[in-house]
Amino acid sequence: MAQTILELRNVNSFYGESQILFDLNLQVPEAGSVCILGRNGVGKSTTMKSIMGLLNPKNRSRVTGSIQYKGKELVGAPSYQVARTGIAYVPQGRHIFPTLTTKENLLIAERRGEGGQQEWTIERIYDLFPSLKARENFKGGRLSGGEQQMLTVARGLMQNPRVLLLDEITEGLAPIVVDELGEIINRLRENNVTILLAEQNVNFALAVSSQCYIMEKGSIVYHGSTKDTPKEVFAQYLGL
Ligand SMILES: Nc1ncnc2c1ncn2[C@@H]1O[C@H](COP(=O)(O)OP(=O)(O)O)[C@@H](O)[C@H]1O
Ligand SMILES: [Mg+2]
DSSP states (O other), rough: OOOOEEEEEEEEEEEEEEEEEEEEEEEEEETOOOEEEEOOTTSHHHHHHHTTTTTSSGTTEEEEEEEEETTTEOTTOOOHHHHHHHEEEEETTOOOOOOBBHHHHHHHHOOOOOOOOOOOOOHHHHHHHHHHTTTTSSSSSSSSSSHHHHHHHHHHHHTTTTTEEETTHHHHHHHHHHHHHHHHHHHHTTTTEEEEEEESSSHHHHHHHHHEEEETTTEEEEEEGGSSSHHHHHHHOOOO
């Protein structure tokens, strides 16, 4: 069994007075790929924001419980510090700089990883995303939706993370682009990047992850290995 690199224990998250996450327990093995599935509003993005230190008193939100990266406590750490430990976050909604070129979008995201390692150079990223190489001098705003989403994932990699959090990267994309993203995620897995993804697209999640958690109303209601999970489980919780 691979070692756990990221672990949530009894995590409760709040926006103001309203509790959004309830006693979440979740483990991500090193170099593994884990997905969180659930309908709109169940708390997938809040889980990712909690990991990234984005719920804090500055925005009247908070997290209790424990979130550990390689045994190091992250609850209470500011988000820049969480990012420095080796976790990169691709938020939901394709946030890129529309007036900067593809290449500029990548270069401003560049950062050395843990211990100064720089595994993901722009050349390596272009190998993985040939369509970005072909559009390197295009402004971000001129890219297609699929290319913009590729760019957000590529920007995450420019941070040389150990763990990549991907929040609904397939949202609103054509099936062919979803397949392309799936191939890229599987290439990342071969390169030992640890992946935690939030998804509503079950087929995509199944194609790229080895374990899945299903959430409902802020709680985890199911956890299992992706390949051993009967289709009825997804139907029950996700209404397929
Ligand atoms: N900044 C916020 N302030 C208050 N409530 C929020 C905030 N962001 C999300 N919520 C609420 O938290 C719940 C979970 O949202 P979210 O984590 O975005 O779900 P998901 O990503 O699964 O769609 C929803 O009920 C949503 O309305
Ligand atoms: Mg979300």
